[in-house]
Amino acid sequence: MAIRRALISVSDKTGIVEFARELAAAGVQIISTGGTHSLLEKEGIPVIGISEVTGFPEIMDGRVKTLHPAVHSGLLAVRDNEEHQRAIRELGLDYIDLVVVNLYPFAATIAKPDVTYEDAIENIDIGGPTMLRSAAKNHAFVTVVVDAADYEGVLGEIKQGGDTSLDTRKRLAAKVFRHTGAYDALIGDYLSKLGGDPLPERYTVTYEKVQDLRYGENPHQRAAFYRRPLASEGNVTTAEQLHGKELSYNNINDANAALAIVKEFSEPAVVAVKHMNPCGVGVGADIHEAYQKAYAADPTSIFGGIVAANRMIGEETAQLLSEIFLEIILAPDYTPEALDILSRKKNIRLLRTGELASAEGRKSDWVVTSVEGGMVVQESDVHSISEADLKVVTERQPTAEEMKQLLFGWKVVKHVKSNAILLAKDDRTVGVGAGQMNRVGAARIAIEQAGEQAKGAALASDAFFPMGDTVELAAKAGITAIIQPGGSIKDEESIRAANEHGIAMVFTGVRHFKH
Structure with a gap:
């Protein structure tokens, strides 16, 4: 079946104008809401408002606009079910074949340091997830897009055959439920913490993929690296890699351990780690002295290890670091001279963490550890x-x-x-x-x-x-x-x-x- 009607309602409007223009050129009728409707209309793209479909105005500051049988019947109708077809005809409704929706920016809203409770609640999307879930449930007939990265592929299939393949619709539907699940998990976590219940009867967490890893702890194990939304700065998930090949599973764990130790110190400190245990730790008047002490602690074990510093690394220290084989160096920053020296070593990975909070400035977080069949959750050990x-x-x-x-x-x-x-x-x-x-x-x-x-x-x-x-x-x-x-x-x-x-x-x- 060809895609004839599309409903587009997006908060993140990246690429939506170009996508909608191509859909219109392919003969697809576009329905839209609020700000998306205004944008498409301004860009000269033929578009009809949601109220023309529902026969009902958008009300309550836009809180109620798509929660209507004319929308959800068009999304949920099983196209080869005679009873569903009869209901569509008798009620004067029509199918919706394509849904393009992304949600109110709840994560970005609560990330603001001055966010109010009222602002957070207002950015909980209701109509968007409902449309996404309806369309994804009926993916046998409806294409649903929640990620701008999928626009090009969907458009290519429509241009080629008028519709998307069932395999594509299955893949996109799975993506929708992952997306809405993560969205709800973030809201649940936010409200649970506000309510003083950080360990509720159901513990739901969500993470975003940073990258696939070549392998896990050993070459026969598959692995990937994920970041928690709204992760605080100054950790391995937010560090910027300046040089070297991609991090491995073991690199990430060791780097995390090194940073955890170096954050214990407010004075200049350097930590060397092997297999998640410190093999050398030193503090000094400056980072150069601290590194010399950390190295002297165990010159053998530091070879092939991970080194973390809590101050910028300069040229003199970089010269010493370059004299041995290290897997990773982590520091708040590097002077240009230090970066030049260390970048000459092909196999070293250089990570810039940004400013690191010392023990006095750290807050307890929740640590999740998997066990077979479940997990255990505890506060992080930031006691000093x-x-x-x-x-x-x-x-x-x-x-x-x-x-x-x-x-x-x-x-x-x-x-x-x-x-x-x-x-x-x-x-x-x-x-x-x-x-x-x-x-x-x-x-x-x-x-x-x-x-x-x-x-x-x-x-x-x-x-x-x-x-x-x-x-x-x-x-x-x-x-x-x-x-x-x-x-x-x-x-x-x-x-x-x-x-x-x-x-x-x-x-x-x-x-x-x-x-």
């Missing part, structure tokens, strides 16, 4: 502490320098896979024990990595000590201060061991498990 939050539980108080290193270590250990032990000294990591099945095992790895640097270092543990063995091991290595959550039934055993060895120990009262 200051010296005033700590409880000294040993006879010896930490020195000012020890306290500085304890707080540094605590910021980083929360991002190390549990069980986690981290050693800090001179504003850098010197040993990291990650992902072990017992805490003393994680301590052994961290101490072995640190070697002589363990002497005088501060030890951070992501969770409490179930017994005193980790303290004993720390004492043998020459560690002088420990930060841990406390809360074990054997806390006194650990405190006693620390006192015996002259180790200062503080409790945070908060743990940082990371699985």
Whole structure:
């Protein structure tokens, strides 16, 4: 069947004039509403108003215009059903063969920092989704377009054969339901949060595809990269790639981990990550010094890793970065000289994140993790502490320098896979024990990595000590201060061991498990 009548009503008018003009030239009658009608009429394209079809005026500031039997009968009528055909004839109605609709800009509206509740509600589209759903349900006979990217293909099929193929209509119908589903999910999320119910009985989220990935965690796994609508700035989903081949699945996860750690610091900081664990973290008077400390923390593991900085990278630092193989560098920005140096390396990926909010400026978000058959949702771990939050539980108080290193270590250990032990000294990591099945095992790895640097270092543990063995091991290595959550039934055993060895120990009262 040929497409004879089209209903066009779009908020985003990109390409619509050219598309409508071609439809009119192909003999298609165009029905339209509101601003779209005015635009097409102004452009000299033959168009009739929706009121001419419904016999009813647009009312209530345009809230009610397409919610009418004359519209939805034309969309939902099954063309080879005799009863439907009879009803169309007897009521003097007509079919609508093509629907071109996109929706009120709800996402753009709520993204405005000064948006009011009233503005948000007014930008919830009702008639648009209803028409889209009606047309998509009846895709056996009706073509429905929700994306300007599909205009050219649809027009080509109409010009060639007068109609679109059933395969095309099926594909476009699926796109419609994805679109309306995402639209409703965004509205539901907005209203749920306003109502103080961020974990409702049905948790519906929506994401937009950024790109297909070559493969997932391993070459035999398919994967794609998605961004949440209205994602905050300063993360891997909003970063601008300035150089290098496309990101891989593992690159994205590692880059996300590196940014999460570097955001813990307000002072200049550099983080090196391998397999989502930090292998080197340093802070300094400037980024150049911070990078040197991060590199010195583990010159072996940084090779092939991901480096994130929380300040602009300059020429001097870029020169050092260019001397080793790195997968990715992330920074708020790069000087022209630094970008020139780093861009000479073919395989490196350079990402510009824009300004990064430090721990003090970050808000908790919701983290979704899939499990087989479902998912779990939790608040992101943005908890931070200051010296005033700590409880000294040993006879010896930490020195000012020890306290500085304890707080540094605590910021980083929360991002190390549990069980986690981290050693800090001179504003850098010197040993990291990650992902072990017992805490003393994680301590052994961290101490072995640190070697002589363990002497005088501060030890951070992501969770409490179930017994005193980790303290004993720390004492043998020459560690002088420990930060841990406390809360074990054997806390006194650990405190006693620390006192015996002259180790200062503080409790945070908060743990940082990371699985």
